Amino acid sequence: xxxxxxxxxxxxxxxxxxxxxxxxxxxxxxxxxxxxxxxxxxxxxxxxxxxxxxxxxxxxxxxxxxxxxxxxxxxxxxxxxxxxxxxxxxxxxxxxxxxxxxxxxxxxxxxxxxxxxxxxxxxxxxxxxxxxxxxxxxxxxxxxxxxxxxxxxxxxx
Amino acid sequence: xxxxxxxxxxxxxxxxxxxxxxxxxxxxxxxxxxxxxxxxxxxxxxxxxxxxxxxxxxxxxxxxxxxxxxxxxxxxxxxxxxxxxxxxxxxxxxxxxxxxxxxxxxxxxxxxxxxxxxxxxxxxxxxxxxxxxxxxxxxxxxxxxxxxxxxxxxxxxxxxxxxxxxxxxxxxxxxxxxxxxxxxxxxxxxxxxxxxxxxxxxxxxxxxxxxxxxxxxxxxxxxxxxxxxxxxxxxxxxxxxxxxxxxxxxxxxxxxxxxxxxxxxxxxxxxxxxxxxxxxxxxxxxxxxxxxxxxxxxxxxxxxxxxxxxxxxxxxxxxxxxxxxxxxxxxxxxxxxxxxxxxxxxxxxxxxxxxxxxxxxxxxxxxxxxxxxxxxxxxxxxxxxx
Numbered sequence: 408x409x410x411x412x413x414x415x416x417x418x419x420x421x422x423x424x425x426x427x428x429x430x431x432x433x434x435x436x437x438x439x440x441x442x443x444x445x446x447x448x449x450x451x452x453x454x455x456x457x458x459x460x461x462x463x464x465x466x467x468x469x470x471x472x473x474x475x476x477x478x479x480x481x482x483x484x485x486x487x488x489x490x491x492x493x494x495x496x497x498x499x500x501x502x503x504x505x506x507x508x509x510x511x512x513x514x515x516x517x518x519x520x521x522x523x524x525x526x527x528x529x530x531x532x533x534x535x536x537x538x539x540x541x542x543x544x545x546x547x548x549x550x551x552x553x554x555x556x557x558x559x560x561x562x563x564x
Numbered sequence: 565x566x567x568x569x570x571x572x573x574x575x576x577x578x579x580x581x582x583x584x585x586x587x588x589x590x591x592x593x594x595x596x597x598x599x600x601x602x603x604x605x606x607x608x609x610x611x612x613x614x615x616x617x618x619x620x621x622x623x624x625x626x627x628x629x630x631x632x633x634x635x636x637x638x639x640x641x642x643x644x645x646x647x648x649x650x651x652x653x654x655x656x657x658x659x660x661x662x663x664x665x666x667x668x669x670x671x672x673x674x675x676x677x678x679x680x681x682x683x684x685x686x687x688x689x690x691x692x693x694x695x696x697x698x699x700x701x702x703x704x705x706x707x708x709x710x711x712x713x714x715x716x717x718x719x720x721x722x723x724x725x726x727x728x729x730x731x732x733x734x735x736x737x738x739x740x741x742x743x744x745x746x747x748x749x750x751x752x753x754x755x756x757x758x759x760x761x762x763x764x765x766x767x768x769x770x771x772x773x774x775x776x777x778x779x780x781x782x783x784x785x786x787x788x789x790x791x792x793x794x795x796x797x798x799x800x801x802x803x804x805x806x807x808x809x810x811x812x813x814x815x816x817x818x819x820x821x822x823x824x825x826x827x828x829x830x831x832x833x834x835x836x837x838x839x840x841x842x843x844x845x846x847x848x849x850x851x852x853x854x855x856x857x858x859x860x861x862x863x864x865x866x867x868x869x870x871x872x873x874x875x876x877x878x879x880x881x882x883x884x885x886x887x888x889x890x891x892x893x894x895x896x897x898x899x900x901x902x903x904x905x906x907x908x909x910x911x912x913x914x915x916x917x918x919x920x921x922x923x924x925x926x927x928x929x930x931x932x933x934x935x936x937x938x939x940x941x942x943x944x945x946x947x948x949x950x
Contacts, residue, residue, distance in 0.1 A: 517905070523747070524741065526745060536904070553828040554828055
């Protein structure tokens with residue numbers, strides 16, 4: 408039954424071309440799994456039923472224990488909301504990450520201290536040794552925030 | 565071909581001096597050889613913008629009425645040291661009493677910015693200095709002198725810090741993530757004046773240096789001076805070696821080049837931009853100037869053991885480090901600098917322009933830097949016979 412409803416909704420959304428709702432957006436969420444649902448193939452469900460490309464940014468899952476998964480979901484806004492509802496039904500706790508790292512480049516000296524703690528590879532020095540922030544790679548791990556000697560990096564909530 | 569510093573200064577006066585930045589110089593030498601370079605180029609500008617400690621700000625105030633002899637002074641709530649009735653020394657690494665992330669280095673930056681700074685002091689109990697308490701605001705214009713003394717203004721090379729332990733370490737080399745996840749280094753490598761002149765043939769006591777926009781003087785060798793460090797076949801030391809001490813008045817400085825910083829769980833550090841022009845006196849100096857990152861080696865040190873002698877993982881070159889991945893114990897490790905190359909490049913250009921515009925002249929050194937100094941250790945005398 409639920410599948411049929413989903414199909415109807417897809418049709419509706421595909422008609423809303425002008426409103427911009429059909430453009431794919433990205434949403435970052437933290438999924439906290441209780442031990443009982445560790446076997447649920449979340450990313451498969453997201454891809455198959457909601458056409459959501461999920462990019463795993465961080466995962467801490469140990470057998471018989473609770474797990475934590477940070478994923479970036481790329482899909483239609485409607486689908487994203489439905490998917491989050493569906494995940495919640497499985498008993499998985501969903502926390503949306505609205506946080507973003509922002510750089511106050513006026514104060515930046517391009518020293519590279521933040522690059523040294525960015526294991527995700529979102530911070531790089533370019534050929535002229537200027538700091539580059541590759542936002543899609545950022546996992547908002549916030550390591551760079553206290554690392555910066557000049558207080559350039561802040562979290563925008 | 566031989567040249568003297570006087571000849572080069574005459575050329576600067578007559579606007580005929582050929583000046584290049586260190587990065588430009590390396591390309592010219594590579595293309596046309598050191599013979600052509602010696603014949604045609606007079607000066608090469610080198611610079612660094614590295615993380616510094618070992619610095620102090622010498623502040624000389626005017627006298628109050630009634631007279632005061634400072635005691636327990638605080639500047640913006642950072643403790644300072646009394647050196648005379650109204651003279652103070654402010655350490656760049658001490659933190660404020662109410663904010664650990666603000667300290668001496670930030671006061672130096674604020675002073676150069678022209679900001680008002682708070683001074684609170686008691687007075688010593690002398691008959692001729694009856695003032696017992698004083699509280700005021702001052703800025704750079706109210707001071708008789710504000711002099712920045714950098715006892716480790718320039719480091720010839722530095723180490724690479726990594727951490728093989730299980731836990732993260734907050735060190736003087738930034739946050740080192742455990743299990744060799746990252747590593748840091750603190751050197752402007754091929755732009756560094758002492759890498760381009762590895763035996764200090766053109767830099768000596770009394771040489772003029774560019775310090776953060778002002779003009780200063782080299783005082784001699786600095787803290788942790790270790791000229792006996794092992795050198796590679798290009799005569800570059802493979803670890804910390806020569807250091808230079810310099811001082812400069814703050815009134816000419818620009819706040820962009822003097823920055824107070826705070827390293828997480830470590831403390832306040834000072835970032836300061838230094839520029840040194842190297843005169844191309846002969847072909848030997850030109851050959852030393854041709855050094856590039858591939859030939860500058862450094863040592864990877866394990867910071868997980870907080871002892872004087874730390875285990876090392878071997879050597880690597882700066883060209884490997886600049887790719888931001890380096891192999892440590894066969895593990896690809898993220899690596900990043902702590903010193904700004906972008907600012908060092910900018911300083912090289914500024915110094916070049918100053919020389920061309922006749923604002924900066926070379927100075928002949930009074931004395932060479934002492935190269936027969938042994939790095940001493942501080943040991944406890946417990947148990948020794950008195």
